Amino acid sequence: MTDDANKTLVLPNFLPYKLAVLSNRISRGIADQYEERFQLTVPEWRVMAVLGGEPDLSASQVADRTAMDKVAVSRAVKGLMKADRLLRHFSATDKRRSVLKLSDSGEVIYAQVVPIAIDYEDAILNELTKEEQSQLNVLLNKLQDIEINTAHPV
Amino acid sequence: MTDDANKTLVLPNFLPYKLAVLSNRISRGIADQYEERFQLTVPEWRVMAVLGGEPDLSASQVADRTAMDKVAVSRAVKGLMKADRLLRHFSATDKRRSVLKLSDSGEVIYAQVVPIAIDYEDAILNELTKEEQSQLNVLLNKLQDIEINTAHPV
DNA sequence: ACACAATAGTTTCAAAAGAAACTAATTGCA
DNA sequence: TGCAATTAGTTTCTTTTGAAACTATTGTGT
Numbered sequence: 457m458t459d460d461a462n463k464t465l466v467l468p469n470f471l472p473y474k475l476a477v478l479s480n481r482i483s484r485g486i487a488d489q490y491e492e493r494f495q496l497t498v499p500e501w502r503v504m505a506v507l508g509g510e511p512d513l514s515a516s517q518v519a520d521r522t523a524m525d526k527v528a529v530s531r532a533v534k535g536l537m538k539a540d541r542l543l544r545h546f547s548a549t550d551k552r553r554s555v556l557k558l559s560d561s562g563e564v565i566y567a568q569v570v571p572i573a574i575d576y577e578d579a580i581l582n583e584l585t586k587e588e589q590s591q592l593n594v595l596l597n598k599l600q601d602i603e604i605n606t607a608h609p610v
Numbered sequence: 611m612t613d614d615a616n617k618t619l620v621l622p623n624f625l626p627y628k629l630a631v632l633s634n635r636i637s638r639g640i641a642d643q644y645e646e647r648f649q650l651t652v653p654e655w656r657v658m659a660v661l662g663g664e665p666d667l668s669a670s671q672v673a674d675r676t677a678m679d680k681v682a683v684s685r686a687v688k689g690l691m692k693a694d695r696l697l698r699h700f701s702a703t704d705k706r707r708s709v710l711k712l713s714d715s716g717e718v719i720y721a722q723v724v725p726i727a728i729d730y731e732d733a734i735l736n737e738l739t740k741e742e743q744s745q746l747n748v749l750l751n752k753l754q755d756i757e758i759n760t761a762h763p764v
Numbered sequence: 765a766c767a768c769a770a771t772a773g774t775t776t777c778a779a780a781a782g783a784a785a786c787t788a789a790t791t792g793c794a
Numbered sequence: 795t796g797c798a799a800t801t802a803g804t805t806t807c808t809t810t811t812g813a814a815a816c817t818a819t820t821g822t823g824t
Binding site: 482596 | 617621630643734738758759
């Protein structure tokens, strides 16, 4: 079969579809455990997650590290500030640039959510053998780095 | 380390996060190739994708197979009908139940989008060895089937 | 020094997604 | 039979998301 026009598309076997379903299920599963309990949206948690490990980032640095866009970060920061989970000041040398970190109460929440997230990851990984865990890691890293280059004619 | 409270969360190494970023990138990459070109939204394409391979499904059967909810299917069907890409009638034995299939023009579009989707999948898989492709398949199937059971105390 | 481009972040407006209520048809069973 | 519960699908209302325009500040080239 050299002619791809003959191939069929079976959704449940289609890699992008399988990834999307799996990823949604996992993200939702974690979010379900912190959303109502800590009054946190998913983008808010992502911002907290990155600042918990690396404080004093600007909003655009947060955006880089979370793969969120700057509008989403801006909104998440707004929500977190309102709930006093975040401290912000602006750089003295560049008044546009914000400097963000968790507040004390933000740190408390961070310390509670981290184990929930890690337990969830563990619960997944525990279903795999050591070997499979390692394979998964290698594969995801490799896929992360590839540059997708469609051959299909336009 | 038996106490998970000491573990740290490094977002770029966190499985759910890696899956989400990868999946979004891939889904967006494919959608970018059909959205404007065929005036198709992602849910609309999913509905077409499933009906192209298996015609005469009802809306709720489509929802099952696509992991979409019934509201999303209803809206996608509405859009596709309006653009004459779908034919619908209602079952004679159960007047609630719709019977959906691609129209002729829907088939034409389906036949054009399928190779785009498959090429995209191929472009990804080609970055992996045969062995890795097989591992990925096994892993995703396994992950798909697991029932996630968090140990974290509430 | 000054105009123009670039960057950081916010706001606004429109499209998309989700939840809940609703209509209509069918099923189950007292 | 006939009435409550269930199922299929749609509509409505609210929230979320995304894109584009906007403000403020800084950088760059002449």
